Amino acid sequence: MDKSDKIIVGISLGDLNGIGIEIILKTFQDKRMLEFCTPVLFGSSKVVSYHKKILGIETPINGVTNIAQLSNNKVNLLNIWKEEVPIELGKATKIAGEYAAKSLISSVTHLKENKIDVLLTAPINKETIQSKNFNFPGHTEFLKANLEGDSLMILMANKLRVGLITGHIPIAKVATTITPKLIKEKVAIMHTALVQDFGINKPKIAILGLNPHNGDNGVIGNEENEMITPTINQIKETGKLVFGPYAADGFFGSETYKQFDGILAMYHDQGLAPFKSLAFGNGVNYTAGLTEIRTSPDHGTGFDIAGKNLANPTSFKEALFAAINIFKTRKEYKELTKKPLVAKKVV
Template sequence: MKQEEMIKLGISIGDLNGIGSEIVLKTFDDARMLEFCTPIIFASSKIINFLKKHYKLSLNFQGIDDPSKAIDGKINVMNVWKENVNIKFGEEDNEIGSFAFKSLAAATSALKNDKIDVLVTAPINKSTIQSEDFKFPGHTDYLARELGGESLMFMITDNLKVGLLTDHVALKDIASVITPELIESKINTISKTLKQDFRVQKPKIAVLGINPHSGDNGVIGKEDEETLKPTIQKLRDKGQLVFGPYSADSFFGSKNYRNFDAVVASYHDQGLIPFKTLSFGRGVNFTAGLKKVRTSPDHGTGFDIAGKNEANINSFKEAVFKGIEIYKAREEYKVLTENPLKKQGRKI
């Protein structure tokens, strides 16, 4: 783990017609943030200067042409493009989507090649970013392809962590997508990330049912009885502390989630509606299972308030802090699990 060097934190700028640039710049307008990391914003000096003036911010930044030239204690802007950008806050624009992809691709490449340590992504518009180079339902699938690993959408706060068996999958397809192999893979990923990224030695994981009331013993669908329960039992037989399936409608209201290190939801809204209800503005989207650390705020582009100087920065700031914390925890885990004999070059 880095001791003297500051953690280099790369930031993709997201959709420039949304609130992403506002929350990024306002976060680092607070000079105290520069004590925790060296931020590198992947965009262009020209557009950052325009946004600085628009939001009447006092931040100082320097343009660079390579992440290796980033200076600690300063906001660094990696110049990804030179073209002029015509921002129209609150509007969907395919050209703006192309700049969002340029920023994301450059930041991802830097992460892949160890030029930055952590990636924090500002929100994209999933429609306007689509192109020949980006044919994905969101960040998670793109990063999984580029960075490798068993990716999983993991929504986190200090007191609540929710992982998804399926993320951007249509509701009509959920039952057919959830297989024993998928369940086992996702739960193993959550277990691993709790150990290496959150310092939980023996993770205790709850699994929510696929159907209402977890199928009521097959009365309301057979997926829980035939797919979910046998897989949970298989994992328990291997020594994992996995419990369920629990009926999703009462699980959060009864505060049962407090008894577990993580909760596994079967599909997007089953997990994210209660998560955002309990923690909106403080939650972080962490892509667990990747070989690199990526976080993001738990909200979208906010077109309705874009450019109005009204965006709340709390979730983005939390994403920065969580990215740093996870990076440090993972580096510590590597040291703790490294075989000392192997380290000394001895054969075992």
């Protein structure tokens, strides 16, 4: 396959003291993975070599100093720093967070400049990464600030896709943050993603309620009756197949979720707790709504098993395949929907 045909996957290393580098190395132990893409890690050959030695993993790495030097059939690593960085596996340190930010910022810069096609991010520690260069609750918010478009966090596994109307905010702020405008915006992002990124022509979207039992007709909350249901009805008038609100416990407990292409939860744990119960270890975090494509595994830094060769790369592999598939589906969608040529009338 020519290099022009290979999708270039940029990969940020995540927290240097966690399992990010381990799952990257394990993913590319199978050389067949290079048939699907040209990977490029953003970091330091010294850091990756340290992890390889500790873990006893022999995945070959091709170090380069310029993105133009990529080898089509190798796992490439773009060296973006030369200095020694202290690694303390399993520990949350500011220095590891600082260099995780450097890896992420460099990879996003290359994504914006179209030097890579998609971005795959290894897990960060949201506390140690904080600095003047990174002042965000997580990847999603950082990407929204640095890329074009709006964002919607979607956790997905096979046909299960759960998006979040509110993301990394305190639970005390959820009810006041949710508005008809926000619900409409997130529905629009999910609908577009399901059509252009997943190839679903008429997607069905479910919206969960905010309160237990959907508020029991106002007994334990009025948001469903006064805001959420009227907003859903307004969205339906635009022709979108949107349904709800559904009480979250019954919705997942009765497997009603299987009837929908996408689900929008009102807040983080309402959607992600059932998702991870159903698909943890096989799920993918996808940032929908942006002009660029970014995925990540559905787990964290794994400090408790870092350096022990126990990390499972399955979710990372799924994130890699998801990024590639979304890239191809979106490209095909753009080709199919671009303005057709109009033949001139012959007189």
